[in-house]
Amino acid sequence: MQSPSQAATVEPSAPAEYLEVKSLIKWFGKDRAVDNVSFSIPKGHFLTLLGPSGCGKTTTLMSIAGLHSIDSGSISVGGLVYTDPKRGLFLAPEQRDIGMVFQSYAIWPHMTVAQNVAYPLEIRKVERSEIEARVAEVLKLVGLADFADKLATQLSGGQQQRASLARAIVAKPRLLLFDEPLSNLDLKLREKMRVELKRIQKEVGITSIYVTHDQSEALVMSDDIIVMSKGRIEQKGGPVDIYTRPVNSYVSNFIGVANLLKGRVVSMLDHGFGEVEVETPDNTKALLAAKLHVDMKPGSETVLSIRPENVKITRSYEGPVSIVGKVEQAIFLGNCIDARVSWGGFEWKVLAHPRTQLVEGEKVFLKPDPAHTLAVRP
Ligand SMILES: Nc1ncnc2c1ncn2[C@@H]1O[C@H](COP(=O)(O)OP(=O)(O)OP(=O)(O)O)[C@@H](O)[C@H]1O
Numbered sequence: 001m002q003s004p005s006q007a008a009t010v011e012p013s014a015p016a017e018y019l020e021v022k023s024l025i026k027w028f029g030k031d032r033a034v035d036n037v038s039f040s041i042p043k044g045h046f047l048t049l050l051g052p053s054g055c056g057k058t059t060t061l062m063s064i065a066g067l068h069s070i071d072s073g074s075i076s077v078g079g080l081v082y083t084d085p086k087r088g089l090f091l092a093p094e095q096r097d098i099g100m101v102f103q104s105y106a107i108w109p110h111m112t113v114a115q116n117v118a119y120p121l122e123i124r125k126v127e128r129s130e131i132e133a134r135v136a137e138v139l140k141l142v143g144l145a146d147f148a149d150k151l152a153t154q155l156s157g158g159q160q161q162r163a164s165l166a167r168a169i170v171a172k173p174r175l176l177l178f179d180e181p182l183s184n185l186d187l188k189l190r191e192k193m194r195v196e197l198k199r200i201q202k203e204v205g206i207t208s209i210y211v212t213h214d215q216s217e218a219l220v221m222s223d224d225i226i227v228m229s230k231g232r233i234e235q236k237g238g239p240v241d242i243y244t245r246p247v248n249s250y251v252s253n254f255i256g257v258a259n260l261l262k263g264r265v266v267s268m269l270d271h272g273f274g275e276v277e278v279e280t281p282d283n284t285k286a287l288l289a290a291k292l293h294v295d296m297k298p299g300s301e302t303v304l305s306i307r308p309e310n311v312k313i314t315r316s317y318e319g320p321v322s323i324v325g326k327v328e329q330a331i332f333l334g335n336c337i338d339a340r341v342s343w344g345g346f347e348w349k350v351l352a353h354p355r356t357q358l359v360e361g362e363k364v365f366l367k368p369d370p371a372h373t374l375a376v377r378p
Pocket residue numbers: 028029031033051052053054055056057058059060213
């Protein structure tokens with residue numbers, strides 16, 4: 001490990017992207033916890049690392065914080081190299097100027113809220129009058145102005161998390177890192193805090209990386225989402241991108257609900273569309289028009305991903321339809337009907353208009369919308 005002074009290397013030409021992680025690899029014994037991960041984000045962005053337990057989210061975050069050394073690759077922020085083992089560079093965690101908020105609140109119980117929040121400014125030797133002004137400003141921002149003199153232990157879970165956030169942002173760090181900060185809160189509070197936290201991040205404008213395994217949290221909060229699995233990146237994109245244009249069946253299944261049908265491309269149509277023959281578990285076949293992933297051609301194995309809201313369900317025959325199914329379940333949810341339709345051993349999930357009259361056991365016609373029928377990588 002190099003001494004911090006040696007490591008404070010600033011790249012001669014600052015890159016367009018603010019945070020740059022290149023080919024990051026981290027081994028734990030014989031396991032590659034992070035397996036060649038590269039991504040970058042512009043200044044002020046809110047990026048979420050999303051994926052199931054054990055996929056390497058925390059390890060990636062800790063590597064950025066400098067709490068893990070990495071085996072290879074490089075990390076830099078605003079042109080300042082945090083770590084690059086090939087060049088022998090490693091900036092100590094306390095020199096990375098990072099604010100962190102974790103699942104456990106990690107605020108000091110013997111101090112008041114104001115003292116907790118003032119701490120990062122005190123270690124930076126900021127003047128007392130400025131500390132007081134900044135602490136008051138930040139407490140107001142997170143909605144704790146009236147709690148400044150309470151002991152941290154006298155706060156509720158949600159308030160403690162606001163205090164942690166205030167402490168993380170008070171010194172205006174280069175980067176904010178969040179590791180499942182809302183997972184200890186109950187659902188109602190979690191939903192409220194998502195929106196709050198996003199508002200505060202926008203207001204302070206600090207580039208943030210947020211770790212969660214909760215897809216709806218990721219969709220609500222992020223400018224960009226990285227979907228991870230087994231230490232690798234499956235897809236990076238904005239929430240709308242990831243939801244409407246998943247590249248493979250893993251992403252499609254992880255974000256939201258999708259009907260996933262195995263198939264094979266049989267012919268090309270215009271404008272990136274093709275015909276895909278799908279097959280159900282009991283060998284019922286159908287030919288469906290689908291938007292093809294760029295590298296697909298006739299013969300390519302694929303999975304069709306069709307969201308429940310993109311399947312039209314009718315009782316009357318309206319021109320060529322490939323799928324005739326049976327209503328197994330129709331649940332009225334107020335703004336829609338959540339229907340299950342069986343077809344050749346496959347169960348379609350369909351969201352129908354609330355006024356659709358569906359009777360369990362009846363025959364219906366399903367028409368997936370070709371524009372939203374995606375042929376993705378298996
Ligand atoms: N300190 C460690 N020593 C050994 N193995 C570790 C260590 N930390 C993590 N791992 C392993 O590395 C892999 C990735 O772990 P990581 O904590 O990054 O996952 P995660 O995506 O944050 O999961 P979770 O959602 O459960 O927090 C896992 O297989 C884990 O067991």
